[in-house]
Amino acid sequence: MSTKVVDRPPLTFYERTYLPAILGGLKVTAKHFADTVFKGNSVTMQYPEERWVVPEGYRGAPYLVKDQDGATKCVSCQLCEFVCPPKAIRITTPGADGLTADRKNAEKMPKEFEINMLRCIFCGMCQEVCPEEAIFLQKDYSITGENRESMIFNKEKLLKLGGTHAGVQKWKNKLEEAQAQETFPVDAQ
Template sequence: MTKVVDRKPLTFYERTYLPTLLEGLKVTARHFMRSVKGGNAALATGDGYYPEVPWKVSEGYRGAPYLVKDQEGNTKCVSCQLCEFVCPPKAIRITPPGPEGVPADRPNAEKMPREFEINMLRCIFCGLCQEVCPEEAIFLQQHYSLTGLTREEMVYDKERLLQLGGVHAGIQKWKHKLEEAREQESFPVKAD
């Protein structure tokens, strides 16, 4: 059954409008003065409010995916395009080096992307790219608030992704292979 709530008619004081407006402004002014004096109410009571105080995420948080470099500052991505293939919203777009492209910046890896773009407007932070990556080159990191003024700005290119991604020190597979191959070039002789 519908309950009809009686709407109380406004009193004369309320109908004059301005006094209530001023009441409201008083609250605003009080907070303003407190902020000016450095006594933000929220800061005083706890951790603060977003966006003045960015939200601290826990360690396992999976935010925006960025590319990482290895401990020697080389691009880890070898442009295998598995992330591009697996990406459900088709946010990732890789331009492979092609036959004439620049070789990888570390020996033996042979290959790295000419361009690597993630459209952050499309990305759903699902983490499949990180899961599928055979090179540990892409990680969901802690950024959750990505902003931009244009759509183009939200397409992050290789430079930006690498710069945001930072360094991930892991197993240097290709370097290890190269070292193993170099070792085999010389005949093992017992040191005497």
């Protein structure tokens, strides 16, 4: 038997009158009451006026970011779309003759990038999987809209909300590296 029977300590007559429990309850409640009414020790936050300080590392709404030159960082690799557990992310790929990427040697960027904020569970998988540091869970926690359509954020909106994040700048470095190799024999032909 894994059940262990614990003996209940016998109560004194005084305890059995419920009086100590009642007095104890009275003491605790009275203390809190006085604290709130006379000292103003209230834990309530007056929400729309008072705002919570979002801690670092908070996982709010995922937004797309731009690099230091204002170029879209996302290269439409669709890993976030693949990894997203509630399938909130939907990417429209550019196609071979689609739009030109903001950064020339990055070759592509999404034609459309939609996050359905109603579906999003703020798990952060997209940020974790992103090889381009292009999507980050930011500090927005209160996202509202008047209908379902308005809760689907498109690329333009996500980029606007996301702001700038420079990161490792691998495409810029690559471009500079390639430009430095001007005597490349194939080009010299």
